[in-house]
Every structure is written in structure tokens, then in C-alpha cells.
Amino acid sequence: MEATLLDPRMFRIVAAAMALAAFVGLNALVLVYLERKIAGHVQRRPGPFEVGPHGLLQPLADALKLIGKQLFRPAGADALLFWMAPVVSFIPVLPLFLPIPFDPDLVAMHVEPGLLLILAFTGINVLALCMAGWGSNNKWSLLGASRAVAQSVAYEIPLLMALLAVTFMHGSLNLSEIVEAQGAWPWQWNAFIQPVAFIVYFTCAVAETNRAPFDLPEAESELTAGFHTEYSGMGFGLFFLAEYANMIVVCAVATALFLGGWQGPFFSGWWWFLAKTYALLMVIIWFRWTYPRVRFDQLLNINWKWLLPLSMVNLMVTALVMKLF
Numbered sequence: 001m002e003a004t005l006l007d008p009r010m011f012r013i014v015a016a017a018m019a020l021a022a023f024v025g026l027n028a029l030v031l032v033y034l035e036r037k038i039a040g041h042v043q044r045r046p047g048p049f050e051v052g053p054h055g056l057l058q059p060l061a062d063a064l065k066l067i068g069k070q071l072f073r074p075a076g077a078d079a080l081l082f083w084m085a086p087v088v089s090f091i092p093v094l095p096l097f098l099p100i101p102f103d104p105d106l107v108a109m110h111v112e113p114g115l116l117l118i119l120a121f122t123g124i125n126v127l128a129l130c131m132a133g134w135g136s137n138n139k140w141s142l143l144g145a146s147r148a149v150a151q152s153v154a155y156e157i158p159l160l161m162a163l164l165a166v167t168f169m170h171g172s173l174n175l176s177e178i179v180e181a182q183g184a185w186p187w188q189w190n191a192f193i194q195p196v197a198f199i200v201y202f203t204c205a206v207a208e209t210n211r212a213p214f215d216l217p218e219a220e221s222e223l224t225a226g227f228h229t230e231y232s233g234m235g236f237g238l239f240f241l242a243e244y245a246n247m248i249v250v251c252a253v254a255t256a257l258f259l260g261g262w263q264g265p266f267f268s269g270w271w272w273f274l275a276k277t278y279a280l281l282m283v284i285i286w287f288r289w290t291y292p293r294v295r296f297d298q299l300l301n302i303n304w305k306w307l308l309p310l311s312m313v314n315l316m317v318t319a320l321v322m323k324l325f
Contacts, residue, residue, distance in 0.1 A: 012108070012109075013098070013108065013109055016097075016098065016108030016109070017094055017098075017108070020094055020097045020098075020108065021094060023097075024093060024094070024097075024241060024244075024245045024248075025241070027244060027245070027248055028059075028240070028241050028244045028245075029059040029060065029063065030059075031244050031247070031281065031285075032058075032059040032062060032244075033048070033055070033056065033058065033059045034281075034282070034285065035285050035288075036048050036055070036058065037055070038282070038285050038286065038289060039285075039288075039289045042286075042289040042290065043289070063237075066233055066234055066236065066237040066240075067233070067234060067237070068233075069232050069233035069234075070232065070233060071232065071233045071234070071235055072230075072232050072233075073230075074136065074137060074138065074230050075137075076137040077135055077136050077137040077138075077230065078134070078135040078137070079135075080135070081131045081132075081134060081135025082131075082132070082135040082136060082230075083235075084131060084135075085128050085129075085131035085132035085135060086128070086132070086231065086234075086235045086236075086237075086238035086239050086242075087238065088124065088127060088128040088131060089125055089128035089129070089132075089238060089239055089242040090238040090239075090241055090242045090245075092121045092122075092124040092125065093241075093242055093245040093246065093249070095117070095121050096118050096121050096122065096245070096246075096249045097248075097249065097252075098111070098117070099111040099114030099115075099117055099118065099174075099175055100114075100118075100175060100249070100252050100253070100256065101175050101176040101179055101256060101261060101262065101273075102252075102262065102270045102273045102274070103262050103269055103270040103273065104176070104180075104262065106270050107176060110174075110176070111174070112172075112173065112174050113173040113174070114173060114174055114175045114176075115163065115167065115173045115174075115175060115253070115257075116173050118249065118253060119160070119163075122208070122246070122249070123152075123156075125242065125246065126148060126149060126152045128242075129144070129145050129148040129149075129217065129227045130145045130148070130149060132145065132227045132228060132231070132239075133145020133146070133148070133226075133227040136227075136229065136230040136231075137230075138229055138230050140223040140224050140225075140226060140229050141223075141226060141227050141228070141229050141230060143223055143226070144217045144218055144219075144223045144225075144226025144227035144228075144229070145217070145226075145227045147216045147217045147226070147296060148210065148217035148226075148227060150300070151207060151208075151210075151214065151216060151217065151299060151300075152208060154299075154300055154303045154304065155204040155207040155208055155303055155307070156204070156208070157303075157308060157311075158200050158204055158303065158307040158308050158310070158311035159200070159201055159204035159205065159208065161200070161308075161311035161312060161314070161315045162196075162197040162198075162200040162201040162204070162311050162314070163197075163201065163257065164315055165194055165197040165311075165314055165315050165318040166178065166190055166194060166197060166257050166258070168315075168318050168319055168322055169190070169193070169194070169318065169322065175253070175256045175257070175261075178190075178256060178257055178261075179256050179260065179261030179262065179263065182260045182261070182263060183260065183263065184260065184263045184264055184265055184268060185265055186260075188260065189258060189259050189260045190257060190258045190259075191258040191259055194258070194314070194318070196310055196311075196314040197258075197311070197314055197318075198254070198258045200307050200310055200311045200314070201254060201257075201258070202254060202280070203302075203307060204303075204307065205250035205251075205253075205254065206284055206287060207299070207303075208246075208250065209243060209246045209247050209250060209284075210243065211243075211247070211284055211287065211288060212287060212288035212289075212291065212293055213287065213288075213291040213292060213293050213294050214293075214294065214299055215288075215293060216293070216294075216296050216299055219293060221293075247281060247284060248277065248281070251277045251278075251280035251281050251284070252273070252277050254280055255273055255276040255277045255280065256273075259276045260272075260276075261273055261276075
């Protein structure tokens with residue numbers, strides 16, 4: 001049966017999309033504050049402290065500043081590609097949240113191949129970075145876009161193999177089913193059963209979201225921000241929102257596949273899912289302010305010489321064990 005506008009399923013999807021859009025915006029404000037505070041404490045300083053109590057209103061001030069800035073397109077830039085790039089980067093973010101199960105009853109859309117849906121839409125962001133780099137008529141932007149393509153193509157392969165190892169174990173691409181197959185205690189989670197897959201996935205997830213120490217496409221010290229060098233105001237703001245939203249998605253997928261999802265030792269529910277997701281987000285932020293940026297040749301060597309062989313061996317061992325036992 002086809003869903004119509006009056007169909008309860010369609011109403012649920014529309015309502016969920018609106019709620020998720022609000023969640024993405026609110027989450028960006030929270031993560032901006034946490035990132036600045038963590039950076040401050042890592043560097044032995046207080047971080048934002050003046051706007052609001054303990055700097056709590058600083059993210060809101062930053063958002064208002066971005067909204068009030070003038071949108072500017074450099075001379076010689078391709079107008080269509082330049083303005084479409086931030087939109088193409090942000091719009092696919094919302095469908096990524098639809099199959100993520102925050103709770104047995106808190107799922108926007110029950111999709112059997114939910115993991116496949118997420119993987120399909122995450123690839124669109126690379127196209128947006130290419131559009132931004134090519135359309136900006138800036139050599140730094142073009143170099144950043146080129147790096148983004150090479151980095152994404154390289155790290156997607158071991159990431160997919162790490163996810164395949166988990167789906168082989170459970171025989172499903174449905175995130176809810178994989179969560180339910182795990183137990184409430186840490187030794188029952190896939191991160192304990194598949195530690196290699198978890199480490200490979202999380203490393204690739206950091207690289208896929210262009211976060212330090214793998215932030216080569218937007219390396220400020222080398223490319224003056226890379227693919228978004230020429231963007232101001234909400235053009236830059238949409239790239240910013242998309243990056244933080246993608247960070248939530250990769251951490252939420254890791255929570256569902258490897259950390260037992262909403263299940264916890266006591267009182268299982270959506271709060272466990274969010275706690276685990278934000279714990280992984282804190283680790284990603286901690287990476288940024290702890291490890292130096294790698295060179296581009298080192299970035300590719302980490303993938304082709306270490307992560308890819310590890311993920312291949314892990315996948316073959318998983319397939320063999322599932323076949324025999």
C-alpha cells in the first residue's frame with residue numbers, strides 16, 4: 001500500500017523529521033559548548049566564561065552571529081555549485097536518523113535494511129564537499145575537496161567490512177534487531193565480542209567525519225579551512241551543522257551495533273542510548289585536542305596498511321566461525 005499524506009505512517013515520519021531537525025540544532029549548541037569547554041580544560045584554561053553563567057550562552061551568541069553575517073560569493077565562483085553545496089551537505093542528514101532506534105518504541109521509521117539506508121545517505125556528503133571545493137574557485141578549497149574524496153573512498157572500505165562482521169553475526173541489517181540480540185551487560189555487547197571491528201569502525205568513523213587527527217580536508221594550518229574557506233554566515237553554518245549531525249549518527253550507529261543500544265544493567269531505555277552516544281562524542285572531541293594532525297601520506301597508510309588488512313582478516317574469521325558454529 002502506498003502511504004498518503006493522511007496515512008498515520010506518513011504523519012509519523014513528518015513529525016519525526018521535525019523533531020529530529022530540532023534535535024540536530026539543539027545538539028549542535030550543546031556540542032559547541034562541550035567542545036570549547038573540553039578544549040579549555042585540556043589546555044588548562046576555563047574556556048568560554050563571559051556570555052551567560054560559565055559561558056552557557058556562548059553557543060547561542062555564535063549562532064546569532066552566523067545568522068547575521070552577510071552571505072558572500074567570490075568572483076569567478078560557480079553560483080549554482082557554490083550555493084547548493086551546503087544545502088546538499090545538510091539535507092541528507094535528517095534521513096540518517098530515521099532508522100536509528102533510541103528505544104524499542106522511539107524509532108522514527110522501522111526499516112529492515114536500516115543500516116543500508118544510513119550508508120547510502122552518508123555518501124552524499126562527499127559530493128557536497130566536491131561541489132564546495134570546485135565551485136568556490138579557490139585553490140585551497142579544491143585541494144580540500146580532493147583530500148575529502150581520497151579520504152572518504154579509502155576509509156569507507158574497512159568501515160563497511162567492520163559493519164559486515166556484525167551483520168554476519170546477527171543475520172540482519174535492522175538496527176533494532178541487532179540491539180535486541182545483545183544483552184544488558186558490557187560482556188554481552190558486540191564491542192566485547194568483536195573488539196577489532198569496533199576499533200576499526202570507530203577509527204574510520206572519525207576519519208569519515210573529517211575530525212582531528214584526520215581533518216585533512218579542512219586543515220586550517222595548511223588549507224585555511226579547505227573546502228569551506230570561501231563560505232560565511234549560514235553557508236558555513238550548514239556545513240557546521242552537518243558535521244556535528246554526522247558525528248551523532250556515527251556514534252549512534254556504534255551505540256546500536258556495538259554497545260547494546262538502549263539496553264543497560266539497570267532500567268533500560270533511551271537514556272542509556274543517549275549516554276553511550278554522548279560518551280563516544282566526548283572521545284571524538286578529546287581526540288581533537290590531544291593528538292596532532294597526521295600527514296596525508298600517513299592518513300592513507302593507516303588505512304591501506306593497517307585498517308584494511310585488519311578488517312579483512314576479522315571479516316573472514318567471523319564468516320568462518322559463523323559457518324562452523
